[in-house]
Amino acid sequence: MDAIKNLLTRNSISKLTEPYPSMDEMKLVYKAALRAPDHAWLRPSEFIEVTGKGLDKLSKIFTDYIKDTNDDLNDLIIQKYKNAPYRAPMIIVLITNIKEHPKVPALEQMLSTATAAQNILLALNALNYGAIWRTGKVSLNNEISKYFNLDKNSKILGYIYVGTPSMEPKKIPEINIDDFVTKWK
Numbered sequence: 001m002d003a004i005k006n007l008l009t010r011n012s013i014s015k016l017t018e019p020y021p022s023m024d025e026m027k028l029v030y031k032a033a034l035r036a037p038d039h040a041w042l043r044p045s046e047f048i049e050v051t052g053k054g055l056d057k058l059s060k061i062f063t064d065y066i067k068d069t070n071d072d073l074n075d076l077i078i079q080k081y082k083n084a085p086y087r088a089p090m091i092i093v094l095i096t097n098i099k100e101h102p103k104v105p106a107l108e109q110m111l112s113t114a115t116a117a118q119n120i121l122l123a124l125n126a127l128n129y130g131a132i133w134r135t136g137k138v139s140l141n142n143e144i145s146k147y148f149n150l151d152k153n154s155k156i157l158g159y160i161y162v163g164t165p166s167m168e169p170k171k172i173p174e175i176n177i178d179d180f181v182t183k184w185k
């Protein structure tokens, strides 16, 4: 697919089904992810690829986390988190392993993983798969890493749900770039 067309047509897809990308296709996806800008080449980004029985494991992590941390729990909330991972046949967990560096603060390292996430979305679009980046209560906090047996320097930036679209993609809105761009000449 033409590179600019890929950038302009990427569209988050929330309803996803099998098939998910093959191992060889995912190698390309991770290569693209690891070409993200990375100050001082600290390589802070890490991914967990979840499929099959791994989805049950993720479902248990989400359920345990929400039970341990939510004050006004009810069955509906528990079911929501229990079912969440089954919304796609593959999920990529986005992790930043924050390293001490005199010139590269934690935020820059998380931004590097965020750009890796965008590369993942774009690579999947180029391979004609659908994907969506989700966060919710189960990411971007200091507690969730423990449930993955990760240390406290590992931050979970969210989850990319991956598969084959099972819905019509939404219409991409027209955007007037002049509303967002100022030119200094």
Ligand SMILES: Cc1cc2nc3c(=O)[nH]c(=O)nc-3n(C[C@H](O)[C@H](O)[C@H](O)COP(=O)(O)O)c2cc1C
Residues within 6 Å of the ligand: 010, 011, 012, 013, 132, 133, 134, 135, 136, 158
């Ligand atoms: C960091 C981040 C977290 C997000 N978390 C969620 C989420 O938890 N649930 C959700 O439905 N969309 C979430 N989104 C939005 C979708 O990924 C997507 O961007 C949105 O549906 C708009 O679609 P588009 O990307 O095709 O414009 C998140 C986006 C970002 C960048």
